[in-house]
Amino acid sequence: MAESAEHVTCQEVVELVTDYLEQALPADEAAVFEQHLNFCDGCDWYVDQMRTTIATVGRIEEENVPPAIREKLLAAFRDRRRS
Amino acid sequence: MTQAEVQTSKASAAEAELARLRAGDERAFEALVTRHYGTMLAVAQTYVKGRSVAEEVVQETWLGVIQGLDRFEGRSSLKTWILSILVHKAKTRGVREARTVPFASLGPDDAEAAVAPERFRGAGDGFAGHWRAYPGNWHASAEVTAQDRETLRVAMRAIAELPSAQSTVIRMRDVEGYSSEEVCAALDVSEGNQRVLLHRARSRVRSALERHLDG
Amino acid sequence: MIAYKFLRPDGRSVFTGFEWPLPDDTPGAWVEAPVVPCRSGIHACRTADLPLWLGRSLYEVELAGDIVEERTKVVASRARLLRRIDAWNDDLRDSYTRDCADRAHVLARSASPPMDDWDAVVELGIPEGPALLGFVAARIAEERDGLDAYHAERDRQRSWLVERLALADSV
Numbered sequence: 001m002a003e004s005a006e007h008v009t010c011q012e013v014v015e016l017v018t019d020y021l022e023q024a025l026p027a028d029e030a031a032v033f034e035q036h037l038n039f040c041d042g043c044d045w046y047v048d049q050m051r052t053t054i055a056t057v058g059r060i061e062e063e064n065v066p067p068a069i070r071e072k073l074l075a076a077f078r079d080r081r082r083s
Numbered sequence: 084m085t086q087a088e089v090q091t092s093k094a095s096a097a098e099a100e101l102a103r104l105r106a107g108d109e110r111a112f113e114a115l116v117t118r119h120y121g122t123m124l125a126v127a128q129t130y131v132k133g134r135s136v137a138e139e140v141v142q143e144t145w146l147g148v149i150q151g152l153d154r155f156e157g158r159s160s161l162k163t164w165i166l167s168i169l170v171h172k173a174k175t176r177g178v179r180e181a182r183t184v185p186f187a188s189l190g191p192d193d194a195e196a197a198v199a200p201e202r203f204r205g206a207g208d209g210f211a212g213h214w215r216a217y218p219g220n221w222h223a224s225a226e227v228t229a230q231d232r233e234t235l236r237v238a239m240r241a242i243a244e245l246p247s248a249q250s251t252v253i254r255m256r257d258v259e260g261y262s263s264e265e266v267c268a269a270l271d272v273s274e275g276n277q278r279v280l281l282h283r284a285r286s287r288v289r290s291a292l293e294r295h296l297d298g
Numbered sequence: 299m300i301a302y303k304f305l306r307p308d309g310r311s312v313f314t315g316f317e318w319p320l321p322d323d324t325p326g327a328w329v330e331a332p333v334v335p336c337r338s339g340i341h342a343c344r345t346a347d348l349p350l351w352l353g354r355s356l357y358e359v360e361l362a363g364d365i366v367e368e369r370t371k372v373v374a375s376r377a378r379l380l381r382r383i384d385a386w387n388d389d390l391r392d393s394y395t396r397d398c399a400d401r402a403h404v405l406a407r408s409a410s411p412p413m414d415d416w417d418a419v420v421e422l423g424i425p426e427g428p429a430l431l432g433f434v435a436a437r438i439a440e441e442r443d444g445l446d447a448y449h450a451e452r453d454r455q456r457s458w459l460v461e462r463l464a465l466a467d468s469v
Contacts, residue, residue, distance in 0.1 A: 006448055007437065009212025011203040015196075018282035022263070024274075027336050031370045034313060035350045039429035042217035052221050053289040056238045057257040063121035069138065070116065073145050077112045080149050209415030210434070 008036050013043045017050050097160060105152055116145060119162065122259050123169055125251040129270055130173035140176050144169040162259060170269050197286035219297045234292065241291035245284055252277060253284035299361040300466065301342035301372055303379070304353030312353055313341075318379055325360070326379040333364045339373035345467050347371050349436075349455035352394075352429040356386035356463070385463045391428050397458065398431035399424060401451070405438045413438060 005028070008016065013036055019025045020033050037044045084092065103111040123144065127137035147168045155164055204213050242250055242258075251270065255261045261269075267277050306312060309320045319326035333339035342359050343351050347370050363376030399420050406417035416438050423430045432455050440448035460467045 006440070006445065007433070009203070010214045011198075011200070011212040014198045014286070015282075017197075018278060018285060022278060022281075023336050024278060025336070028369055030336050031368065035370070038312065038351055038353070039426070039433050040213070041220075041426065042214040045220045046218050049218060049221050049289055049293065050285060053238070053285055053292055054257055056234055056292065057242070057253065057285075057288060058260070059235060060239055060242070060258050061118060063117055063119075065117055065120045066138075069142060070113070073116055073142065073149075074109060074113060076146055077107070077109060077149050080107070080152070207415060208419075209413065209417070210419045210437075 006032065008032055010036075010040060010043050010046075013037075013040075014046060017047055020047075021050065021054075098157070101155070101157060101161060112149075115161075119165060119259065122251075122254040123165070125247065125254050126166070126169060126269060127173045128247060129251055130170075130177035136176065137173075140173050141169070143172050147172065162261070163265065166261065166265065166269055195283050195286075197282070198290075218293065221296065234295065237291055237295040238288055241288045242284075245287060249280050249284035249287070252280040253288070256281055257285070299365055299372070299374070300380075301344060301359050301361055302348060302383075302465070303342045303357050303359045303377075304351050305355045305357060307354045309355070312351075318357075321357070321379045321381050325381075328362075328376055328378045330363070330376050333366055333373050333375045335366075335373075339364075339366070339375060340377040342372045342374065342377065344372060345460050345465055346453070346456050348459050349432045349452050352391075352427075352432060356383040357381065358383060383463055383465075390462060393462075394428045394455075394458065395424060395431045398428065398435040398455070401454075402431065402435040402438050405435065405442055405451075409438075409442045413441065416441065 013033065016025065016029075016033060020030060023030075025033060037047060100111060100115075104115065120141065123141045124134075124137055127140040127144075128134065131137050131140060144165065148165055151164075151168070155161075159167075202215055204211050204215055242253060245253065252266060255266045255269070256263065263274060263277055266272075267274055270277070272280075304312060305318060309318050310316060311318065316329075318329065329340060331338050331340050340361070342361055344367075350370055358380045359377050360380050361372065361374035361377050363374055365375075366373045402420045403417060406413040406420070416434075420431075420434060423434055432452075436448050436451040436455070439451040459465070
């Protein structure tokens with residue numbers, strides 16, 4: 001947690017950002033966090049970078065399914081119709 | 084769309100998908116498998132040792148899904164249901180093989196800084212702890228979009244390189260969209276622990292994106 | 299309850315980007331948001347909170363419904379903007395920034411020993427504007443003389459704003 005009740009440093013912000021976005025910071029700490037973003041462009045941009053990172057990860061769709069496994073599962077799925 | 088409209092549209096898309104699966108639509112099934120396979124493998128690997136054993140567990144899960152499709156009542160989402168089958172099979176297999184990886188060993192060990200300490204002012208500098216130079220403003224550049232294919236590839240590579248516990252959590256939370264409660268229950272880990280793993284994973288992926296975007 | 303709210307120049311909320319119905323000759327429309335701690339509700343400033351949340355545009359706001367007073371802000375379930383406080387313009391922002399910078403220098407240089415490292419960063423912060431310089435002055439006061447001095451400096455900033463903006467002062 002932050003050293004002072006009244007402020008956080010940028011170095012603390014980059015460690016607290018996940019708690020903040022998860023809404024896991026207690027009300028007073030969230031307020032201090034937001035006060036910091038209000039005056040610090042650097043951290044405002046960092047939190048924005050983090051949101052962009054989460055959005056990017058959220059768009060990952062391709063996964064490599066080994067072809068043999070894919071065929072086996074599809075075959076099992078086809079067989080279901082017949083039963 | 085309003086919140087209510089988004090919920091309704093998600094619900095009808097889910098109903099449509101379930102209907103297609105029950106009707107034997109192979110494309111729908113293939114899409115489902117493709118979407119969840121990587122994360123299922125990651126979760127299985129937290130219970131059993133060895134990738135091939137984990138792959139078996141995942142396959143058995145899919146067979147269970149196929150068999151259970153008609154009985155599935157749709158009270159939870161499809162992916163929640165699939166996860167529950169997976170965890171059950173993985174736990175059973177893990178116990179039988181007596182090679183369960185205890186979750187304690189997946190927990191965060193030493194501290195890992197989200198951003199290299201030298202990027203912040205030191206104790207003797209006045210304004211200690213503040214950025215020496217600000218990170219980039221990604222919204223200022225038009226090329227930065229979460230849909231950009233190269234950016235997606237960089238993110239995927241970064242996730243593939245994460246330690247397994249971090250990889251599993253970020254996959255479940257951010258790729259798949261499971262809630263933190265679901266992740267904690269599936270991996271048998273505390274909320275705080277889960278959040279630390281998520282934090283480290285996201286920080287590493289952000290760093291990878293930063294190297295790619297800002298050089 | 300009358301309070302204050304900073305918005306972006308385009309009338310959007312600073313953190314949520316919410317587009318506020320702006321007042322002209324008459325108050326803007328009422329906005330509702332249930333109060334859920336840390337999750338939702340309309341945030342506003344009492345005068346003591348102003349230095350902490352300095353933004354580009356300042357409005358007087360009327361709060362109603364459920365009102366929760368937190369340590370550095372007020373949260374309400376219902377609010378409407380009454381009027382824009384035009385006195386909070388670029389000139390006054392610059393004036394406030396300069397005043398805080400001067401205070402920061404005085405505090406740093408008169409410390410024993412002088413806080414040269416802090417003194418050196420004051421001018422660098424000027425382009426970042428009033429919110430940063432207000433923070434720097436208060437932080438230097440805190441480094442010098444502890445948390446009470448931090449609060450005293452923030453209170454000095456509050457007085458400055460209340461007087462220049464001709465606000466009805468509340469506690």
